[in-house]
Amino acid sequence: MMKKWHGGFAIVSLFIILMLRYVILDNPLVENSLQYVFQQNRTAELHWLDVPNPPAIQNLQISSEVISTGLLASNLSITRNLSDRELQSLHSWNHLKQLLSHVHILPDGVEAIKEAGVAWRELNTALAYDDAVSVNGSIQQKDKGKQCPYSIRRMNATRLGDRFALKLPCGLIQGSSITIIGTPGGLLGNFKIELTGAAVPGEPDPPIVLHYNVRLLGDKLTEDPVIVQNTWTISDDWGSENRCPSPDSDAKDTTKVDDLEKCSSMVGEDQKEILPSKFHSNVSAMPPASKKKAEPRKYFPFRQGYLAVAILRIGAHGIHMTVDGKHITSFAFREDLEPGFVGEVRIAGDIKLLSVIASGLPTTEDFEHVTDLEILKAPPVPMDKPVDLFIGVFSTANNFKRRMAVRRTWMQYDSVRSGKVTVRFFVGLHKNELVNEELWNEARTYGDIQLMPFVDYYSLILWKTIAICIYGTNVLSANYVMKTDDDAFVRVDEVLSSLDRTNVNHGLLYGRVNSDSQPHRDPYSKWYITPEEWPEESYPPWAHGPGYIVSKDIAKEVYRKHKSGELKMFKLEDVAMGIWINEMKKDGLDVKYENDGRILVEGCEDGYVIAHYQEPRDMMCLWDQFQKTKRGTCCKE
Secondary structure: OHHHHHHHHHHHHHHHHHHHHHHHHOOHHHHHHOOOOOOOOOOOOOOOOOOOOOOEEEOOOOOOOEEEHHHHHHHOOOOOOOOHHHHHOOOOOHHHHHHHHHOOOOOOHHHHHHHHHHHHHHHHHHHHHHHHOOEOOEOOOOOHHHHOOOOEEEEOOOOOOOOEEEEOOOOOOOOOEEEEEEEEOOOOOOEEEEEEEOOOOOOOOOOEEEEEEEEOOOOOOOOOOEEEEEEEEOOOEEOOOEEEOOOOHHHOOOOEEOOEEOEOOOOOOEEEEOOOOOOOOOHHHOOHHHOOOOEEEEOOOOOOOOOEEEEEEEOOOEEEEEEOOEEEEEEEOOOOOOHHHEEEEEEEEOEEEEEEEEEOOOOOOOHHHOOOHHHHOOOOOOOOOOEEEEEEEEEOOOOHHHHHHHHHOHHHOHHHHOOOEEEEEEEEEOOOHHHHHHHHHHHHHHOOEEEEEEEOOHHHHHHHHHHHHHHHHHHOOEEEEEEEEOOOEEOHHHHHHHHHHHOOOOOEEEEEEEOOOOOEOOOOOOOEOOOOOOOOOOOOOEEEEEEEEEEHHHHHHHHHHHHHOOOOOOOOHHHHHHHHHHHHHHOOOOOEEEEOOOEOOOEOOOOOOEEEOOOHHHHHHHHHHHHHHOOOOOOOO
């Protein structure tokens, strides 16, 4: 009830602030002061201000707020001189200005552009400061290890009942874990663990990416111990609860997250145990009358007065909890609540904490001490001839380790080093200033990152697909354009050979083609599609996201339709490409669908062309295997 009251108060306050804000912005002197433009020294201007008659955009989440595209554009401009290396990271930036005309179509579109404007200004302020404190022509680098540490430890965390908070300066990524060691106690033994997102200006509480509530004495639905998981945002309030065990055993949810049960089948099941003596006496020496009989007891991972070691781990599709080495729960990510945006761990209630350890956190490498730095930098793009293949890699700002793994492995193929194949990472801005600073330093060091003018929400990855088509056909002139992910190992040699064998130069979609799939209708699914977004019962043929390739003509048509506003915005980017190609087919394009089962959606199998869901250590192992065998040989576990 308190959150709802705060939410209502915040909306009223926000409405008043917005009214004052837009009264002020109606003043042309104020509005003109916001019209910044790029001022570069060696290239054409990169600006967002030549949108003819920019329309006002209605923010669907806050119906009273009308946003000027001119204002959005100005917030994504800059007044700094940029080096050639820095400009390379913004080649796609200006080409995406048409996004402003339809940012409201996709979920979070308006918010992503607005938040990117804030992040962009903060980043440029930080960069300007670095310029100001430069000594003898070299910038004084900050201690990156302290900005984005690999692990954080807090010993003797709290006293019983006290609230504990651990800040995570650069968010969480797949593989990150939070270890909590403590003893539930007090009268009730109830406690909660929350992963909270970045605080939003004007809102009393940050969003809750995971609310993990342990109720040892049950609640209004059950008298037995229960774990309740949920999420909270000011716009959507509390979501649907996930309870473990389920109150209705007959209606147990059998769906899995990362192949793990949402609630372990052992939780709530009867088990037999010999209850120890209160003073831990030698049971065998006790007379028979004083021995405790075996009594049935329902298993629950937490008990009052008993030390527990609980680990929250970030998976590919959800958050998993183990207690004392046993898997207990799995909670699927919900839309707009990505782990990368988590800024704090909060623990409160009847638990005496001994320690809290966050590990596997996103962290950068110290560029000055990378011994193989020169061979990791992107080779120059050949300007006098077309590129055979352009590969655009989806990545997020704090996935530093994954990008380094790609650079050290399949980006070292001879075809990539020679310029025959060009690879670029497509990365949106982050809400966290420290992450953006590290990303910018990484971009100008390696020259292989394309910054996107929006904050990375999963619902907006479609915009990266458009950017990849733009880069492959307008910045470069590539015969084929490929999309992949930063956790995919790509056999570049075999991709080129497969394209040669296919020998199709026009109308090609090559990948793991799905010709019979239906939209997800579960509102809490990461891939949820409403009937309004796609009313039909099935999709046209499309190729799975870990790796697909289109011919130049398709990529060019995607960009043309984007510029003219004809491109259907659909948040599942790989399905969207199939939809676009299907429309081109209706317009007369002769489409060739080339299915390749060696493109793996999950894991690795010998003979692969693309192996998906590979951690950095797996990538290094696969590269080592390829160096030895020159074949797609998987690593033995």
